[in-house]
Structures are given as C-alpha cells and as structure tokens.
Amino acid sequence: MITPNSLRRSGDSQTTISDIHVGMMLPELIKVPSTTMLFRFSAVTWNAHRIHYDQPYALSENHPGTLVQATMHGAFLLQMLSRFIGPKGRLISIQYSNRGRAIPDDTLTCGASITAVNSEQNEVLCDIWERNQHRHICAKGEARFYLPSSR
Amino acid sequence: MKAVLDAWREKALNQPRTILVGKIDQLWAQRYAVAIDDLNPLYFDLEAAAAAGHPTLIAPPNYITTLRDEQQPGPVEAELLPDGTRRDTRPEVPGLVVMGGGQEITFHAPVYCGEAILAEKETVDIGTREGRSGEMIVVVEEVRYRNDAGERKVTLRNTALYRLIEDHNDHT
Numbered sequence: 001m002i003t004p005n006s007l008r009r010s011g012d013s014q015t016t017i018s019d020i021h022v023g024m025m026l027p028e029l030i031k032v033p034s035t036t037m038l039f040r041f042s043a044v045t046w047n048a049h050r051i052h053y054d055q056p057y058a059l060s061e062n063h064p065g066t067l068v069q070a071t072m073h074g075a076f077l078l079q080m081l082s083r084f085i086g087p088k089g090r091l092i093s094i095q096y097s098n099r100g101r102a103i104p105d106d107t108l109t110c111g112a113s114i115t116a117v118n119s120e121q122n123e124v125l126c127d128i129w130e131r132n133q134h135r136h137i138c139a140k141g142e143a144r145f146y147l148p149s150s151r
Numbered sequence: 152m153k154a155v156l157d158a159w160r161e162k163a164l165n166q167p168r169t170i171l172v173g174k175i176d177q178l179w180a181q182r183y184a185v186a187i188d189d190l191n192p193l194y195f196d197l198e199a200a201a202a203a204g205h206p207t208l209i210a211p212p213n214y215i216t217t218l219r220d221e222q223q224p225g226p227v228e229a230e231l232l233p234d235g236t237r238r239d240t241r242p243e244v245p246g247l248v249v250m251g252g253g254q255e256i257t258f259h260a261p262v263y264c265g266e267a268i269l270a271e272k273e274t275v276d277i278g279t280r281e282g283r284s285g286e287m288i289v290v291v292e293e294v295r296y297r298n299d300a301g302e303r304k305v306t307l308r309n310t311a312l313y314r315l316i317e318d319h320n321d322h323t
Contacts, residue, residue, distance in 0.1 A: 002185070002195060031188075040186035044179060045217040048228075048235035051250065057234070061248050061316060062284070070251020071217050072187060078212050079189045087193055087203035090258070091212055097253035097310070141253070 014086035017122045017147040026112040026126065029080035033068050035104045041072055065103035073098060073108075073139040077128050080110040081143055088148045096128065096141030107133040112143065122146050152279070152286060152315065159242050159288070160277050167273040170221040172296065177264035180210040183217075209261045215268065216256055216307045219294055241290075246319040252289065252310035259303040267299040275308070288313040 035053075042052045050057040051067045058066045074096055081091060102108060109131050116125040124147060129140040184194045192199035193209050200208050220237065230238050234248060241247065262268065276291040289312060296305040 002190065037186060037188070040182075044182045044186050046222075047217070048231055049249075050235040051248075054235075060319065061234075067250065071213060071254065074213050074216075074254050074256075075187050075189070075211070079187065079191075082189075082191055082212065087199060093255070093257045094212075095253070095255040098251055139253070 014088055014151045015084060015147055016151060017117070017119055017124070017149055020114060020117050020124055020147065022114055022117055024114045026080065026084045026114070029076065029083065029110040031076045031079075031108045031110070033072065033102065033104055033106065033108065035066065038066060038068060038072070038104060041069055041075075045069075045071075063101060063103075068102040068104075068106070068108075068138075070098045073102070073130055076108060076110050077130060077139065077141075077143070080112065081128070081145060084112075085145050085147060088151075090146040092123065092144040092146055094128070094141065094143040096139045098139050100132065100136050100138040102132055102138050108138060115142075122149060152288070155242055155244055155247070156277065156279070156288060159290075162242075163274040163290075164277060165273065165275070167271050170270050170272050170294075172215065172218050172268040172270055173222045174267050175210050175215070175262055175264050177208060180208075180214050180264055183214045184211050205261060206263065208264045210264060212258060212262075213254070213256060215262050215296055215305055216254060216294070216309070219272070219292070219307070219309060241313065244315070246316045247313055248316055248319070249311055249313050252312040254310070255308040257306040259305060262296075262304050266304075268296055268304065269299060270297070271295045280312075282312070282314065284314060286314070 038052050051061055051063060052069055053066055055066050077096055112126045112128045114124055114126045123144060125144050128143050130138045132138055181194055189211060193203060194211060226237055232238055272294045275293045278289050280287050280289050289310060292309045294307040297303050
C-alpha cells in the first residue's frame with residue numbers, strides 16, 4: 001500500500017541554483033532490480049520481449065540472464081535526477097547510451113557530476129552514469145535541468 | 152547483412168506517421184512508477200503536485216517514451232516474432248535479435264495524467280556499427296509527442312541495436 005509516509009522517500013526537498021557548483025556530485029541512487037521488477041516493468045509497458053523474463057530464451061541470445069530493460073536504466077537515471085532537482089525543478093533533456101548489460105540482483109549505482117551552471121537561465125548541465133557492482137558502466141550520458149532561484 | 156540493410160532502409164526510412172498513444176491513464180502511470188520503486192509525490196499526491204505548480208498529477212518523465220507504438224489491445228501473440236517483439240518493427244531475418252541502445256529525450260512540458268497524447272513517429276537513420284560481438288545494425292527512431300491541443304510534450308530519439316546470431320535457436 002502506498003502511504004503518505006512512503007511518498008516522502010523522494011521528491012520532498014528543494015534544491016536551488018545557488019546550491020550548485022561545477023564539479024559537484026549529485027547524491028547517488030542505488031537500485032537492485034529484481035526479477036519481479038523486470039516482469040512488472042515489461043507488463044506495464046506492454047513489452048513482450050522475451051529477453052526480459054524468459055531465462056532460457058535470454059541465454060539463447062548469449063545474454064548472461066534475463067536483461068534489465070534499456071529504458072529501465074534510463075528510468076533509474078531520471079529518478080536520481082528528479083530526486084535531486086526537487087518538485088520545483090524541471091528536467092530539460094537527457095541523453096544516455098546503454099553500454100553494458102545488467103541482470104536481476106545486480107547492484108546499480110546512478111551518479112552525476114555537474115559540468116556547467118548557467119545562473120542567468122537557471123540551467124545546469126551534468127554528466128550522468130550508472131555502474132554495476134563491478135564498477136562497469138551500464139549507461140552513461142548527459143542531462144540538463146532547470147532549478148529555481150528560491151525554495 | 153547489406154541486403155537486409157538495403158531492404159530495411161527502402162521500407163522504413165523517412166516515412167513519418169501519426170500514432171495514437173491515447174489518454175495517459177493515472178493508474179498505469181502510477182503502476183509504472185511503482186514497478187521501478189519511484190514513489191515521487193508528484194506522481195501520487197495531488198497536493199504535492201499543486202504545490203509545485205501543476206494542475207494535476209504528472210506521469211514519470213520517461214513513461215511516455217516507453218509507449219513508442221500505437222496503443223492498442225494487440226498485437227495478438229500469433230503476430231509476435233519468436234523473440235516476443237512486434238512483427239512490424241523490422242525485417243524477418245532468422246537469427247536477427249535486438250536490444251535497446253539508448254535514448255535522447257527533450258522534455259518540452261510535463262505530461263499530465265488524463266491528457267490525450269498523439270505522436271509523429273519516424274525512422275531517421277539505419278546504419279551499422281562494430282560491436283564486441285561483431286557488426287550491429289543501429290536503428291534510430293524519432294518520436295515527437297504532443298497533446299491533442301497541439302502542445303509539444305516530449306521529443307524522443309530512440310536507438311535500437313540489432314545483431315545476427317548464427318544458428319540461433321528460438322526456444323519456441
């Protein structure tokens with residue numbers, strides 16, 4: 001059941017443009033996708049691609065197991081960004097490429113480093129990445145977002 | 152591989168079409184968020200959404216970009232390829248398999264629950280790249296989402312990577 005308490009897990013605090021500087025690292029987000037998570041993600045997006053839920057089939061395509069969906073990696077990166085920018089921040093763009101495969105029970109750590117701040121337009125640019133427990137890159141790219149001037 | 156590429160380009164490149172994504176259903180948008188354990192109040196709590204300046208609940212930012220085909224009840228299972236993907240997405244070549252390669256998303260405006268969404272979809276590039284397991288076909292699609300009032304919502308460039316597996320057993 002989703003309660004008001006559970007909703008406080010993300011999106012409560014508000015970051016402002018004056019909190020930001022180049023080189024700053026965003027708080028990491030750690031995700032451990034499970035087989036159930038992969039199944040529910042495929043179901044809710046009406047995605048019947050067997051590599052995400054059928055282990056023998058995934059192995060037949062030379063994958064190490066059922067694969068975390070490419071767009072789920074993107075969803076994790078966006079979750080990390082959304083938590084940081086807060087409810088009054090706004091995502092402008094994201095670009096990421098999938099560089100490595102992930103399977104259920106991998107520990108995926110999403111991170112970001114700020115590379116440019118435009119204080120006049122309140123826009124921030126950052127490098128983004130997602131690594132597994134072996135520190136291999138699963139996804140990397142760049143994101144741009146807007147932050148308000150005040151809380 | 153070259154014959155596959157030529158046929159694919161001939162059939163798919165530069166042919167924009169309109170797809171009906173349909174109404175963004177609050178329940179399914181929230182299920183998407185719950186599926187990945189992202190309990191952002193803006194997706195669930197009207198007061199939180201209003202406090203942030205939104206007229207209603209928003210959908211998670213890349214929920215809409217997972218909806219890249221016309222939203223219909225089908226296709227029925229008999230119309231799927233052996234790997235479970237849609238038959239209309241690629242040439243039917245034995246051993247040709249696919250995985251996602253990345254996305255580039257521009258967020259023009261939040262997507263609100265209850266909005267009706269349309270999109271222009273177009274295959275914009277079909278090329279090749281050398282991967283760790285050999286040559287891959289790289290297909291880039293652009294999907295430009297807007298609501299039924301014509302307001303631009305999201306622009307997506309989605310990359311899919313295809314490769315040929317010799318003597319692939321479909322396990323069907």
